[in-house]
Amino acid sequence: MKSPVSFAARVNRWQRRFGRHDLPWQATRDPYRIWLSEVMLQQTQVAVVIPYYERFVARFPDVKSLAAASEDDVLALWSGLGYYSRARNLHRAAREVMRAHAGVFPRDFASLETLPGIGESTAGAIAAFAAGERRAILDGNVKRVIARHAGIGGDPAKPAVIAALWKEAAARLPRRGIEVYTQAMMDLGATVCVRTRPLCHTCPVAGDCVARRENRIAELPGRRARAPKPRRAIAMLVVISRGEVLLEKRASSGIWGGLWSLPEAGVDEDPKRALRKRCGLVASGVEKLAPFEHTFTHFTLEVLPLRVMIRRGPAPGWKPARGSMLTWMPLSELGGAALPAPVRKLLDQLLRLQELVQHREPHRRVGELEQLLLDVDP
Numbered sequence: 564m565k566s567p568v569s570f571a572a573r574v575n576r577w578q579r580r581f582g583r584h585d586l587p588w589q590a591t592r593d594p595y596r597i598w599l600s601e602v603m604l605q606q607t608q609v610a611v612v613i614p615y616y617e618r619f620v621a622r623f624p625d626v627k628s629l630a631a632a633s634e635d636d637v638l639a640l641w642s643g644l645g646y647y648s649r650a651r652n653l654h655r656a657a658r659e660v661m662r663a664h665a666g667v668f669p670r671d672f673a674s675l676e677t678l679p680g681i682g683e684s685t686a687g688a689i690a691a692f693a694a695g696e697r698r699a700i701l702d703g704n705v706k707r708v709i710a711r712h713a714g715i716g717g718d719p720a721k722p723a724v725i726a727a728l729w730k731e732a733a734a735r736l737p738r739r740g741i742e743v744y745t746q747a748m749m750d751l752g753a754t755v756c757v758r759t760r761p762l763c764h765t766c767p768v769a770g771d772c773v774a775r776r777e778n779r780i781a782e783l784p785g786r787r788a789r790a791p792k793p794r795r796a797i798a799m800l801v802v803i804s805r806g807e808v809l810l811e812k813r814a815s816s817g818i819w820g821g822l823w824s825l826p827e828a829g830v831d832e833d834p835k836r837a838l839r840k841r842c843g844l845v846a847s848g849v850e851k852l853a854p855f856e857h858t859f860t861h862f863t864l865e866v867l868p869l870r871v872m873i874r875r876g877p878a879p880g881w882k883p884a885r886g887s888m889l890t891w892m893p894l895s896e897l898g899g900a901a902l903p904a905p906v907r908k909l910l911d912q913l914l915r916l917q918e919l920v921q922h923r924e925p926h927r928r929v930g931e932l933e934q935l936l937l938d939v940d941p
Contacts, residue, residue, distance in 0.1 A: 570712070570768055571737035571744050577767035578747030583609075583754075587617055589746070594668045594675075594693035595626050598656075601685050602649050606703070609753065615644050626668050630657035638821055638901035645904070647820055652680025670694040691745040699732040700745055704752025709735075710784035711756060714773030717785045724785065792858075796865040799825040799906070800838055801852070801913065802873055808897070808910060809842060812888035818859060819903045823892070825868075834869045842889055848872040852913075857905045868909055 583589075586609065588600035599619060603612045619640055623629040629637070634654055641650035656678040660668050669675050670693040675686035684705075687698035701709070706719065706728055713731040717724040737744050755762045761780060763769045774783045802809035802825075810823040828837035835846040852868040892900060897910055 570735050570771075571740075573767040574747045574751060575737065575740050575743045578743050578750060581765075582747055582750040587613060592693050594670045594689055596620060597689050597692045598668065598675075598681070598685075599653070601688050602653055602680060603644065604702075605649060605685070606646060607644065611644070615641070626657050626660050627666055629654065630661045630666075634821055635823075635901050639899055642822070642901055642907065643904040647822060649680060651815065651821055655679040656681065670696075672696055672698055688745060691741045695741055697736055697738075697741050699729065699736055700748065701728055701732050702749065702752075704756075705732065705748045706752075707758065707784055708748060708752045708756045711761075711774035711780060712768055712772045714777065714779065714783070715785075716779070716783055718787055719784050720787045793862045794865060795862055796830045796867070798828045798830050798832065798834060798837075798867045798869050799909075800828060800834060800842075801825055801868055801870045801909070802838070802842070802844065803870075803894070803913070804873060804891075806895075807891040807893050809844075810890050810892050810900075810902075811841075812890075818864075822901045822903050823890070824903055824906050825909075826889075828869075830865075830867055834871060838871055838873070841887070844871075844873045846871045846873050852909070855905065855909075866905065870913070 586600075588596055591597065600612070600616055603616055603619075622636075622640055623632060632654070634651065637650050637654045638647060641647060644650075659678055660666060664674070669678075670690060672686050672690040675681050675689050676683065681689070684700045684702050687696075687700045688702075690696035690698050691700070709715065709728050709731050710719070713727075715724065715727050715731065719725065719728075751766070755766050763772070763775055763780070766772070769775055774780045800809075809826060811826045813819050813822055813824050815821045826838065826841050828834055828841070834849050838844050838846050849872070850870040852870055854865065854867045857864045857866065894910075894914060897907065897914075902910070
């Protein structure tokens with residue numbers, strides 16, 4: 564195998580000619596903007612991230628403005644990007660920068676790694692791009708390049724495999740040009756050394772790639788041992804009255820943490836009773852809407868939406884549960900609310916249906932009703 568320096572030199576030459584150079588977070592040494600992009604790119608594709616990144620920096624151009632924002636504002640801007648703990652950690656980290664670093668976003672690896680939501684690989688990337696610090700990174704794309712080139716197999720979640728990947732990643736670092744090299748490794752994994760059907764004929768390090776030489780491309784990197792995903796089922800209560808929808812703030816931990824969502828009930832629970840108990844409202848009718856599924860990393864959520872008609876006003880003697888936060892949100896304000904993506908989509912469907920009914924378009928309304936309404940319980 565050629566020397567690690569030769570590996571880096573070939574990768575850097577490829578990057579200068581074929582790598583990505585027009586991403587909105589490139590050509591900057593601002594650690595704040597580099598940090599935003601690195602966090603957003605965790606488990607999310609570049610094409611998805613770009614519009615979120617641009618909206619985010621337009622709203623929060625520096626760490627001070629992000630720290631001063633409310634969590635609701637941050638989550639609203641993040642809505643639809645997924646993995647909401649990233650947004651909560653961004654907010655916490657911004658406030659920590661204001662508290663512990665006098666509002667100056669750190670550039671060095673040691674300080675970066677102390678901030679919420681910043682692990683070893685993210686800290687290494689920020690330090691490399693913002694300060695030229697010679698640090699290895701090991702995001703998903705880079706892991707794939709290193710595992711194939713060095714021939715490292717096994718469960719990538721095992722400590723021994725992780726340690727071997729980090730060792731090889733560090734051994735390949737160039738003595739100069741760390742910024743180009745770091746971007747090159749990201750780009751190589753994202754555009755050439757892809758998971759299936761990699762473009763080995765265009766790879767700058769294909770000549771000494773172990774996976775290619777030993778015909779192990781399909782098996783590397785190794786796959787994490789996974790049990791079948793469990794499934795959970797819930798009912799979501801859609802209560803719309805006087806141009807407003809009833810929302811409940813979710814706990815800060817768990818799925819959709821800190822977001823506003825629809826009140827929930829068990830799928831076998833009486834929705835009228837659940838609504839009275841959780842929200843103090845008396846229901847007059849229930850419509851079953853089309854069920855849907857939403858896949859999380861560790862499980863699949865089966866959702867049965869129920870449109871609940873009410874006689875508005877709290878039931879006699881009702882008191883909210885401790886910690887419960889309910890609000891009536893005007894439908895006109897949903898666009899700027901911190902809602903989970905599937906909840907936003909459901910409410911958008913209902914609003915479109917309502918508009919069809921108001922504009923008296925029966926030929927379109929029937930088709931939409933057939934898709935959306937399954938049953939009616941008067």
